[in-house]
Amino acid sequence: MRKTNRQLLLEWAEQSSIDGRQLKDALNVGGVLPTVSDWRGFLDKLLLYVGALFVASGVVFFFAYNWDDLGRFAQFALVQGAIVAALVAFWMLGLEKLSGKISLMMAAIFVGVLLALIGQTYQTGADPYELFTVWCVLILPWALLARFDVLWVFWLLLLNLSISLYYQVFGGLFHVLLGGEQMLWILFVVNTVALLIWEWVVTKGADRRKVRWMTRLLATVSGGLASTLAILNLLGSDESSFSQYGVLAWLGWMALAYYWYRHVEVDVYVLSIGVLSVIAIVSVFLGRFLFSGADAFASLLIMSAVIIGLSAAGAYWLRSVVLGEQS
Amino acid sequence: MSQTLWQELTHKGLVSGEEPVVANDNSPWYVRTMLGIAGWFGALFLLGAVFSVFGLLIGFTSTAGILGLGACLVAVLIYRAGKKNDFLAQFAFAISLAGQSLLVFSILSELNIFGSGDNFSDRLRMLSMVTICLQLLLFFVIPNYLHRMWSALLITLSVMFLMNMYGLHAFTLSILLAGGVGLWLQEFNWATLGNKLTTPAYALVFISVLLLFVQTFLWSDHQSYLWFDSGFWRRAFGLSSSVDVLPVRLFSLSTGAVLLGLVLVLLKRAGNWASGIGIAAILLSILAVYIGLFVPGFTVGIILVLIGFAHSNRVLSGLGLVILVVFFFQFYYHLELNLLQKSGLLVASGLGLLVVRYVMNYVWPIGVNKHA
Known part of the structure; x- marks a missing residue:
């Protein structure tokens, strides 16, 4: 594997091929040490991501606190509104931008929240594997559309979860084969086909x-x-x-x-x-x-x-x- | 890539002559991980074989000790004879572990470590000191990265234990962290030391982080430190036992001192720490120290992020980011407030950070090169 500039320079310094007094300059030439602009960019990203994470978490906690007081329709409106907002953001940002793909991924996640809310509100008696299976099916068109590897990983994770949860409920095909082993075979086939x-x-x-x-x-x-x-x-x-x-x-x-x-x-x-x-x-x-x-x-x-x-x-x-x- | 870099360095007059031959023993991380996993399993089986004859050695502890020393010596010879040979490196590591186990077994038996009596703590201290001496010797004589990492971790763990046992428990983490940060800051000045510097530097950081997690998550009372001797100050200096349980604030302040020291060194390295940006950085660090009084993991996370970014070390900066996020959410989780109050606090904190970002964009826009 090709070595990074950092690895090369430190190796040369260890071999004394670079004078210790010149190493700092060599590191600057190799772009290893962060410049003032790099520090500025780093601080900017740190403040943005951590700040956004805190605000998002605070919003989640707020709705968690008030959730029981919200009526059934308000709860559905909120979740469906989140899906629509994410889809609008995706439409505005476009498929080519990373932010657009992330918006579509957020919409896919909110679909699962909606399904859970449906199950909780209407007490359908569905098993957990059914939730994950339906979730998988519903977001498949978006996964195909987005061509976003993170979303595909998420979709595969849901599929694997569906299969695993199915076998937790049903021990195997007509209870003849060992449920656990059959589950492993199916997971193996699914993930190998995915790889192919x-x-x-x-x-x-x-x-x-x-x-x-x-x-x-x-x-x-x-x-x-x-x-x-x-x-x-x-x-x-x-x-x-x-x-x-x-x-x-x-x-x-x-x-x-x-x-x-x-x-x-x-x-x-x-x-x-x-x-x-x-x-x-x-x-x-x-x-x-x-x-x-x-x-x-x-x-x-x-x-x-x-x-x-x-x-x-x-x-x-x-x-x-x-x-x-x-x- | 190395051809272009060497040419560039030659052009700037920083180096001369032919490009040195690049050593090819830096396998990708996944190959080393695979080797490490397989090597450990091999070592476990070898240790199992050694332990299976322990029953024969009970009563012959000095024999076990001599065998252990002999095994360590054989390991040293194998390492030195086959420096670039993967098979010999793995085999020697397994032999070394087996030898160290026999030595520890011998020492434990001679010290009667699990026997009755009041001096159990003294025996543990003796064991730690012997471990430090043995591992120091192996560290310097065995020229292998993995073994040096093992030795450095054991030395650091033993030092941590001794510091806790000798009354320094409130400062152990900050002292270890300061040691690690100090070594990392010298990474480029002492580059000729190679892994003799990076292994103890990593060990000090990893053990500090381990101590932080254990103190925070395994003991809900932050004043309970890992294996500390509660009567040390009373026995040694006649001080009251209340001194033993030092306030958590002192622990946080000492870690904060490490952060301030690091920021000052980095600013001095940049060349102009008295500028507006430098003063802002110092003020922000003081703010971070204040936050660290309530969230000790925050200070540790910031330290690792800063030193990692300054040295382009993704392991340190990644570890620091994980610690920051984990400990902040741990802090909010344990707040004795209801969800509504927590949500308000989180949103306010997040907005505060975004406001700081906005102000920074105004005072110091991205792309404008200011001295820091």
């Missing part, structure tokens, strides 16, 4: 550097779920459930991730996730055999050596990938 769609969209033209965090977030969730399924497969003994396919799913995910993030669009972060996953799965696999009868001291020693060896090998490989990209 995201990669397809990005290859169509978005600047990958700007949306890298979204790729990494999706890969982390998807990879984490694949690893969990593999571990359940290794530790489980029930051969009648989906658990026996956990390792296969993990191997498939790893193969695809290696191909895409090593040879097509190199992303060392995702490769690091893969390395950590390999270490975890191999450790669980080994542990299953070592701790079922062998001497505790020898088992622990072998596990330690394997983990340390794998992590060192993984770091060596990742570093070679980084160097290969830099050259």
Whole structure:
């Protein structure tokens, strides 16, 4: 990874390649030290964000205090008014501006508040998963329209919550399969499909550097779920459930991730996730055999050596990938 | 990027000659995090293996101590032999932790730390001093960033404990924070020290923040400090026990003194601290100290934000911002006011900040370069 000017200058100073007396000037040349304008801009943003946060919190507390005294229609008018205000702001600011996208995101959040108010006022008896599912469906057109990655993350979060809450209520399909495991499978499929769609969209033209965090977030969730399924497969003994396919799913995910993030669009972060996953799965696999009868001291020693060896090998490989990209 | 920067520095006469070879051991943070997680798991298993034979060592504590020292020595040798080798670094870290555990086990047994008697506090103090000496030695002989961070954290924790036990509990946080800020302010003057400076600097800051959170959230009474010796001043100087429980205000004022000191140093660094902007900055700092009397975390947050921004250190400035927000909302949450009064106070505070911003835009518009 390319080093920042700060890292380079401090490294050169440590090597005495820059005279200590010249370091401050060098830091100024490298744009590391904040100028007076930078300080001014920093103070401005700090006062603006903290001030706005306090005012917004105060408004929320005010409505919380008076909420019970407001009539039903006043409560609905307030929330719906907030949605309309956010949409008007979005319309005025436009889709291209960040502030416009944030306004649309605020409107999406207020939709959830409205749904909660409906559930509370009319006592519909709906389960929480129904609220989140309806919320997801209602704001999907806005998410498609905004093309705003933060809003997509929010939408995916709602979808994941809906699925998780559903399985809290219903233990599984016809109560035949284990609810928890089935939930993990569905979450894995949903988040992996999201990652695939995201990669397809990005290859169509978005600047990958700007949306890298979204790729990494999706890969982390998807990879984490694949690893969990593999571990359940290794530790489980029930051969009648989906658990026996956990390792296969993990191997498939790893193969695809290696191909895409090593040879097509190199992303060392995702490769690091893969390395950590390999270490975890191999450790669980080994542990299953070592701790079922062998001497505790020898088992622990072998596990330690394997983990340390794998992590060192993984770091060596990742570093070679980084160097290969830099050259 | 490094080619352009070196050329620019050469052009300005700040450096000469060929550009130095950039060391490639600065892996991205996620690779280091992955290594750290895996390394810790490996170390835990190794420690488990070591602990599994502890039963054999009970009664042979001196043997355990010698084995521990030997393991630490082996770790030092491995570190020095394979400085850029990741496998050896991980392995040596695990060996070092195992050796330190054996040493601690030996010391705990020799001191009979959990035995009966009145001098439990003295034994804990002895353990802390031994920890400091051991970790100081390892800090200087082991040339590895992760291990130095570990040693620095343990040293700072032990120093914090000793300060609390020797009656300085009301000032521990501010003294540790002052130490951390002092080191960060010297980051560029002492750049040749490299991670020998940054690791203790981070450790002092992190332990200060930890102490702040523990004192605020784990003890509702702010006058209860972490592991402080309530009878120290009475035994040492014959002072009444009421002196032991020093007012919270002294703690806040001492932290405020650190903030004022930092602002003065930064203004002096900028070259013109007697100007209008400089005086405004000092006045704002005094206001911040006053606010800190009611919200101690506010002062700590401001200190970290300022030092982080001044040194382009996102870890410090990010940590400072989180502390600011968390402690302000914690303050409002615990106010004994109803929601209406709290809402009024919040809106007034927010508007006050926005008014300050408006005045600043009038007095010092963005884009106008004034001396500060």
